[in-house]
Amino acid sequence: MSASGGVTPRAESRTRLSLRVNGEPVEVLFETYKTLLEVLREDLGLTGTKHGCELGECGACTVLVDSRPVLSCLLLAAECEGSHVRTVEGLAQGACLHPIQETFADLGAAQCGYCTPAMLMTACALLEKHPSPSRGDIRQALSGVLCRCTGYLQIFEAVEAAERRIRENSPGGSEGGG
Amino acid sequence: MMRCGRFHYHAPRTLRDACAMLQDAGSDGMLLAGGTDLVPNMKRRQQTPKVVISLRHVAGLRDAGPDGNRVRLGAMLTLSDLTAKEEVRARHTALFKAAAQVATPHLRNMGTLGGNLCLDTRCNYYDQNYEWRKAINFCMKKAGEICWVAPSSRRCWAISSTDTAPALIALGAEVALATRDGERTLGVADFCRDDGIQYLTRNPDEILTQVLLPIPAPGESSTYWKLRRRGSFDFPVLSVAAWIRRPPEGRVEAARLVLGSVASRPVIAEAAAGLVGTTLSEDVIEAVAEEASRLAKPLDNTDFSLGWRKKAARYLITGALRELRGDDPQTLGPLARRAAELAPVG
Ligand SMILES: Cc1cc2nc3c(=O)[nH]c(=O)nc-3n(C[C@H](O)[C@H](O)[C@H](O)COP(=O)(O)OP(=O)(O)OC[C@H]3O[C@@H](n4cnc5c(N)ncnc54)[C@H](O)[C@@H]3O)c2cc1C
Ligand code: SF4
Ligand code: FES
Ligand code: FES
Numbered sequence: 001m002s003a004s005g006g007v008t009p010r011a012e013s014r015t016r017l018s019l020r021v022n023g024e025p026v027e028v029l030f031e032t033y034k035t036l037l038e039v040l041r042e043d044l045g046l047t048g049t050k051h052g053c054e055l056g057e058c059g060a061c062t063v064l065v066d067s068r069p070v071l072s073c074l075l076l077a078a079e080c081e082g083s084h085v086r087t088v089e090g091l092a093q094g095a096c097l098h099p100i101q102e103t104f105a106d107l108g109a110a111q112c113g114y115c116t117p118a119m120l121m122t123a124c125a126l127l128e129k130h131p132s133p134s135r136g137d138i139r140q141a142l143s144g145v146l147c148r149c150t151g152y153l154q155i156f157e158a159v160e161a162a163e164r165r166i167r168e169n170s171p172g173g174s175e176g177g178g
Numbered sequence: 179m180m181r182c183g184r185f186h187y188h189a190p191r192t193l194r195d196a197c198a199m200l201q202d203a204g205s206d207g208m209l210l211a212g213g214t215d216l217v218p219n220m221k222r223r224q225q226t227p228k229v230v231i232s233l234r235h236v237a238g239l240r241d242a243g244p245d246g247n248r249v250r251l252g253a254m255l256t257l258s259d260l261t262a263k264e265e266v267r268a269r270h271t272a273l274f275k276a277a278a279q280v281a282t283p284h285l286r287n288m289g290t291l292g293g294n295l296c297l298d299t300r301c302n303y304y305d306q307n308y309e310w311r312k313a314i315n316f317c318m319k320k321a322g323e324i325c326w327v328a329p330s331s332r333r334c335w336a337i338s339s340t341d342t343a344p345a346l347i348a349l350g351a352e353v354a355l356a357t358r359d360g361e362r363t364l365g366v367a368d369f370c371r372d373d374g375i376q377y378l379t380r381n382p383d384e385i386l387t388q389v390l391l392p393i394p395a396p397g398e399s400s401t402y403w404k405l406r407r408r409g410s411f412d413f414p415v416l417s418v419a420a421w422i423r424r425p426p427e428g429r430v431e432a433a434r435l436v437l438g439s440v441a442s443r444p445v446i447a448e449a450a451a452g453l454v455g456t457t458l459s460e461d462v463i464e465a466v467a468e469e470a471s472r473l474a475k476p477l478d479n480t481d482f483s484l485g486w487r488k489k490a491a492r493y494l495i496t497g498a499l500r501e502l503r504g505d506d507p508q509t510l511g512p513l514a515r516r517a518a519e520l521a522p523v524g
């Protein structure tokens with residue numbers, strides 16, 4: 001690790017980086033010009049994160065970096081030293097789906113599915129930060145991801161249903177709570 | 179995959195190192211903040227730095243806090259950091275509304291205040307990929323000779339599309355710029371330049387470190403109105419920042435009106451002088467809006483038709499001034515109603 005940057009340039013055009021991906025420490029060597037999206041898909045084999053426009057105009061590439069939804073197509077991977085990156089691959093715990101995945105499936109919130117990983121990660125971050133968001137909060141949080149199929153309504157309903165499911169399953173969660 | 183070109187990447191930890199690296203890189207170097215403007219531009223080869231100097235790990239650039247009768251806001255605060263600050267929301271309404279309406283929540287989690295002020299100018303003939311621009315012949319903003327919007331023009335008319343700059347000018351803010359040799363401050367109004375290519379007065383070796391914002395005195399209020407095709411994602415096609423000082427029930431003592439996205443820099447409307455000494459009656463607002471809207475001389479290089487954008491200028495100015503008069507936003511049309519719902523989520 002170099003004193004100035006924490007990121008070690010190797011042969012100038014490649015970068016070696018340590019970060020956490022879905023809770024696991026990862027070390028990866030990649031071409032310095034690559035974005036986090038390219039490194040996830042091409043160097044780490046995590047193709048759950050989708051590439052759409054690659055210019056910030058669709059949101060399909062959303063991942064969580066240190067719990068915030070960001071666009072992996074605009075974030076240079078070299079910028080992620082020491083960060084915790086969470087992708088859709090990290091949502092399920094073994095065979096057990098995350099509540100947001102269950103409700104997306106149950107309520108038809110995914111059609112072609114291309115926006116789904118981004119919608120799931122964005123919704124997941126919202127629910128971690130605001131345990132009981134209003135419909136307005138949900139609309140606003142998801143306004144950075146385009147969906148060409150669903151018309152959004154099923155997606156909003158799935159987020160609300162996931163919120164209820166999480167609350168009911170949590171220790172001390174009540175069934176009838178507001 | 180649309181990829182960036184090759185470059186050397188530096189991640190300095192101190193401002194001193196960052197300044198030295200920027201100066202050493204000369205015209206090959208560019209600063210990287212959130213990257214939401216620079217990275218797409220690198221993919222489209224509109225900007226092709228050989229050296230990229232990241233400000234992400236530079237200590238101190240995310241600090242914020244009071245400083246005498248001003249607030250200091252670090253250039254690397256993200257727009258989400260900014261809108262989450264209760265004091266920004268409560269006291270600097272124009273800045274809050276401008277920052278909260280930039281792009282999308284995801285882009286605001288990445289994009290910074292400094293990057294927003296230094297945002298590249300935009301034009302339909304420039305915001306295209308390399309092959310597209312090559313096919314019609316490059317324009318003078320990058321690699322060519324001609325301006326496709328005004329072919330007989332010797333200058334570039336690309337549009338200043340930053341949301342926060344008009345708001346900060348209306349609020350009387352300054353920026354601090356650092357180099358290896360020291361620091362200078364200047365008004366945001368003087369930081370912007372009316373040229374699509376050289377759109378800032380920033381020297382190439384200067385790093386914007388902070389924004390200095392006056393703490394409003396009693397009676398001061400501000401707002402920001404933005405026009406865009408969709409309520410998310412889109413850049414402004416027109417915007418109005420307005421600021422007044424008016425004691426309760428009294429007459430306006432001072433006023434500023436700034437139009438965004440109508441030129442290569444935010445445009446200060448002298449017509450705001452017509453508000454001083456008045457109680458913002460409907461006649462006064464309409465006369466000032468009529469005069470200020472003449473500054474909107476849109477060119478055909480962004481979204482929406484020319485004639486409609488010109489008409490919209492009067493509507494936006496009138497609305498912003500009525501809001502500062504104290505009218506209920508619910509009575510001021512869809513733009514005001516939507517802006518009233520802005521909340522820091524994300
Ligand atoms: C789909 C989309 C929609 C968008 N919509 C909007 C919008 O509605 N309104 C709007 O204003 N913007 C919009 N943007 C542009 C951009 O996201 C924001 O302006 C953002 O705030 C830019 O900040 P950044 O930190 O990402 O800048 P970067 O991309 O990192 O940098 C932008 C420029 O500023 C320079 N720079 C950055 N920091 C400094 C500094 N401290 N000192 C000196 N120079 C510096 C860089 O070298 C570069 O030239 C949009 C972008 C996209 C992709
Ligand atoms: S205004 Fe003219 S020179 Fe400037 S970017 Fe557009 S076409 Fe190019
Ligand atoms: S792929 Fe469209 S925003 Fe990243
Ligand atoms: S389900 Fe097809 S884009 Fe959203």
